[in-house]
Amino acid sequence: MSMVTSVREGNRLALARVLTQVENATDEGRACLNDLFPYTGNAHLIGITGSPGSGKSTLVNKLAYMFRHPPEGDRPRRVAVVAVDPTSPFSGGAILGDRIRMRDLAGDADVFIRSMATRGSLGGLAARTADVVQVFDAAGYEVIFIETVGAGQTEVDIARLAHTIIVVESPGSGDDVQAIKAGILEIADILVINKADHPMVENTERALRSIFDLALLDSSHHHPDEESLEYPSATKKGWQIPILKTIATEGVGVELVYQAVTQHAQYLKQSREWLRREQIRLQSILDTLLQHELVERWRKSTSSEIYQNVLKELISRRISPYQALQILINGVTND
């Protein structure tokens, strides 16, 4: 409890310790989370994603700086950045990223940056990211960036933890057909074309606008699978998704993104959409935990010998994967 109190009182060392416990999913970390959870629900969670090389990290840097030093009339916010890299098996990427960030924001006690790398266990990453975000939220960080690399489903899952999703693209990163495939466009609340000094910027903007119109058109016919949560397109009513051009390295256009982010927070709160996203977000966190726990329990309840025998039959092709599944599931004894 005293650890939790220290975190709530702004003790950075206590915060760092709790974050480590939470990342490592220790019993202590889980106990802290339970105690901290009632204090969550105040932060504005901002997901930021896009292709590798689009300049996301630089943009997050500049946005974080702007939330610390806002335009006249706005109050400075306490800012946390959670940089998640689901694809990198090397810690090198994340560490290097941190060092580059430090230049702008070092020494500011109201900025906390945390990199999360993974070594293969992806099922847990979205859950652990959610946990880390909760700790920052309870610790009084008012704006929390969740930055992810790439365009795969894990990134989409992680971005789904946010209230506001910024998708960053850069010009010339692919042809038109491939751009359609990037796919994460449909989750965007704010679209940013970074590196806007690139000669191809007009083409990219045109391509994005047309894909985007198509997507919005398409979404009216869209019936999500049972498994998926109906998150994006339909909920965009009442919010005109801006397409903004930036040159993040030089700070150009960053204030426009800042304005869009704060306007989106206002829109969410006025339209009850904030509450709806909170509900979806917490349900998604719960479902992920459930899935993980069910598999763990099954593993504990099944003898490794039975599993290995079935696997052997499968590998020798005496039984099919579905037949193997039936044998394993029907042999389960729960306790």
Place this chain on the structure above:
Amino acid sequence: MSMVTSVREGNRLALARVLTQVENATDEGRACLNDLFPYTGNAHLIGITGSPGSGKSTLVNKLAYMFRHPPEGDRPRRVAVVAVDPTSPFSGGAILGDRIRMRDLAGDADVFIRSMATRGSLGGLAARTADVVQVFDAAGYEVIFIETVGAGQTEVDIARLAHTIIVVESPGSGDDVQAIKAGILEIADILVINKADHPMVENTERALRSIFDLALLDSSHHHPDEESLEYPSATKKGWQIPILKTIATEGVGVELVYQAVTQHAQYLKQSREWLRREQIRLQSILDTLLQHELVERWRKSTSSEIYQNVLKELISRRISPYQALQILINGVTND
């Protein structure tokens, strides 16, 4: 059974029907898979992945054509292409892709191309891709390309279904730090730098080589998480991963990739690595099915009312996600 016989005898219409049943996960599809499974295990499964815009589809096209019209001394193979797009919620991308492919390969009865798009239910996609690949394998397709978009974990999971993994990059798609983050490099058996007429090609090659050396160095200290299968780096012993340059649109360098692919198949078979990958592949398929089934069973065994009540408590922050999990799991009654 007669459907299965027709598929085995090369009836394309029967094949297309079974593929549809399998993709839709119908009972009929599952029955066909069980009957077909003993006939699998002969195809060379080639995963091909890389950033959007790297020219993967074009390269697959050209490679497929080369397997149909091989250099003197080689036998033409029957080729299937399974194009998986885990990120696109629009069918547009996949359909468009198909139309572009057709030009080269249309009219060849020994080539079969199947696009799989998804609408959000990602858990199922890797499993359904595995199923579709099994059908092609049992139907006598000797070379099966599994093409995926992007660099996220889902793509890695899908690529893991293959014996040989080709990673395609293109020059100038990101700076050096970001390139490290691309991360899928570590799963590559063959590295291709496509669009090699791009002025930045030398930089990209240098960056890839240094990242690659770093990765191989790093892998000796690498202890994978319990959850992850120890698949890549350590197993690369005895196989020198080639870095090949291509201009796929003009066919330049494609024969080198073809040679590398066939050499890799030889290496796998001579070194018993083929068998090891088969085992890992089938275990991964089984584990995915298990996870999905356990969640399904839990859902059926738990009343929606209990779940909704717990969710309500969670959303009002009276209980934490981990406390919600405990209540739900301990309230489970299995049948």
